[in-house]
Amino acid sequence: LYRTQRSTELALRGLAAGLQTEQVLRGELEQRILESRRRFEGYRGELGDLVATLRVERERQATQLRSTERKLRSLEAEAGAGERIIRTLGGGVALLQGALAFDDPAGRPLRYLGADDKGRPLRDPLGGAPVSVEGNGPVVKTTFFGTAFLVSRAGTMLTSRHVVESWREDTALAPILTLGVKPRLVQLRAFFPDLRDPVPLSVHKVSETADVALLKADLSGRSIPILPLDRTGKEAVPGRPVLLIGYPAGVDLLLARMEPALLRELVKDEAVDVVALLETLGRQKLIRPYTTWGHLADVRPHQISYDAETTLGGSGGPILSLSGRVIGVNYGVLREFGSSFGIPIRLGLALLQGDPGQALRERP
Numbered sequence: 132l133y134r135t136q137r138s139t140e141l142a143l144r145g146l147a148a149g150l151q152t153e154q155v156l157r158g159e160l161e162q163r164i165l166e167s168r169r170r171f172e173g174y175r176g177e178l179g180d181l182v183a184t185l186r187v188e189r190e191r192q193a194t195q196l197r198s199t200e201r202k203l204r205s206l207e208a209e210a211g212a213g214e215r216i217i218r219t220l221g222g223g224v225a226l227l228q229g230a231l232a233f234d235d236p237a238g239r240p241l242r243y244l245g246a247d248d249k250g251r252p253l254r255d256p257l258g259g260a261p262v263s264v265e266g267n268g269p270v271v272k273t274t275f276f277g278t279a280f281l282v283s284r285a286g287t288m289l290t291s292r293h294v295v296e297s298w299r300e301d302t303a304l305a306p307i308l309t310l311g312v313k314p315r316l317v318q319l320r321a322f323f324p325d326l327r328d329p330v331p332l333s334v335h336k337v338s339e340t341a342d343v344a345l346l347k348a349d350l351s352g353r354s355i356p357i358l359p360l361d362r363t364g365k366e367a368v369p370g371r372p373v374l375l376i377g378y379p380a381g382v383d384l385l386l387a388r389m390e391p392a393l394l395r396e397l398v399k400d401e402a403v404d405v406v407a408l409l410e411t412l413g414r415q416k417l418i419r420p421y422t423t424w425g426h427l428a429d430v431r432p433h434q435i436s437y438d439a440e441t442t443l444g445g446s447g448g449p450i451l452s453l454s455g456r457v458i459g460v461n462y463g464v465l466r467e468f469g470s471s472f473g474i475p476i477r478l479g480l481a482l483l484q485g486d487p488g489q490a491l492r493e494r495p
Contacts, residue, residue: 212453216374217422220455223356224420224448225321226378226385227277227294228329228409231304233312235264241312243268264312272317273297273304274405276381278420278448279321279332279346280358280457282483286348288321289479290447291462292337295319295344321348322409322418323355329413341433341478342462358449360476361456367430367475375439375461375471376420377448382409384421384444420448428470435459435473 233241243252244266252260252268262271277294281287293300298314308314320329330353336345361367378384382405386394397408412418425439437450441464450459450473459473 212455213374213422213424216451216453216455217376220356220358220451221376221420221422222323222325223281223358224376225279225281225288225323225330226381226409226418226420227279227290227332227447228274228318228320228322228406229277229295229297229316230272230274230318230406231298231314232270232272232317233307233310234315235310235312237264239264241271241307241310242266243271262307262310271307273307275301276378276444277446278377278444278461280376280447280449281348281350281355282358282360282457282479284350284357286350287335287483288332288346288348289449289457289460289483290344290346291460291474292342292344293462294447295334295346296337319346321346322413323353324416324419325355326353327414327416329410336482338478338482341474341482343460343474343479343482345482358451359456360480361452361454361458362480364475364477366452366454366456367427367435367458369427369430371427372453373425373427373437373439373458374451374453375423375425375437375441375445375448376451377441377445377461379421379440379442379445381444382412385412385418388419389417421445425471430475432475435475436470437473438469439471440464440469441471 235241241262241264244261244263245253246268247253250269254260275294275297277290279288279290279294282289295316298304298308304314316334319332319334321332322329330348330350332346332348334344335347338344380387386398389397397403397411409418423439423441425437427435427437429436435450435458439450441448441461445464446462448461449457450461452458457476457479459476460479461471461473463472464470465472
């Protein structure tokens with residue numbers, strides 16, 4: 132009985148110890164489960180934050196991608212518009228070439244005092260060519276260049292006033308004008324890219340208040356593109372792209388774009404007759420306008436400004452929006468700042484429509 136009782140007590144003690152150990156292990160297990168749950172909750176929170184961050188980043192990337200696609204489409208549209216405008220309208224932009232003579236109050240033209248055996252003006256030891264209304268040499272003429280563009284089937288062209296009345300602003304003519312003579316337009320022609328021969332022009336109207344003028348040409352039987360005008364005034368918006376088409380630098384830029392061998396052939400003579408050279412270029416269809424890109428910087432009632440490059444000779448050229456409509460007429464450049472200036476097309480439209488509110492001088 133004693134041995135049985137002793138054995139039972141030992142078994143009970145072992146069982147109690149096992150239960151106690153099991154309770155400890157169960158407590159540790161429960162603690163570990165609680166810790167795992169807390170960690171899981173923490174991981175789930177971090178995962179939620181990460182998912183939210185990824186969603187925000189995905190939206191940002193999608194927005195950026197959409198913006199990039201819009202920019203690419205815009206660039207493609209601009210490139211396509213530029214190509215289309217140049218191809219379809221470039222033929223309606225002409226190089227202007229004119230010449231001025233000078234008469235005294237009695238109507239006698241200013242002449243060089245004499246000429247050599249080649250018809251060139253005689254020069255003094257300092258290289259100057261003396262002139263006088265009493266001279267028996269060639270009539271003194273100055274040649275000028277500019278740009279004009281066709282705006283109607285009737286042969287009406289728009290250009291800058293200071294191109295056809297260059298004596299207003301050309302300081303180089305001041306010494307001649309001090310002699311008491313008056314300028315007279317003796318030649319004005321348009322060289323269109325697709326015509327071999329120049330077209331004679333006449334000055335039809337000039338504005339007293341804006342730097343624009345109308346020219347007339349007889350274009351019967353000739354197919355030349357007409358440049359559409361922005362009659363709404365809504366396409367000239369700061370920040371929008373523009374194209375400027377014209378003949379900056381006149382003949383110089385035409386020659387700079389030629390093949391060297393052909394250039395050497397054309398200017399092989401020591402003294403080059405610029406007018407004859409221009410006629411040769413026209414017959415070979417080497418007179419093509421030059422196009423520059425830019426953006427509108429400012430739009431004012433009296434002028435618009437943009438960063439499309441130009442220089443002398445580009446005056447009178449059309450400024451076009453990407454729709455292909457003319458929004459202005461190029462007239463000047465501020466080289467130090469890289470900014471160009473134009474006359475809003477509404478002032479050209481007023482000249483075309485004969486607006487009585489505009490001060491005009493009509494030419495016969």
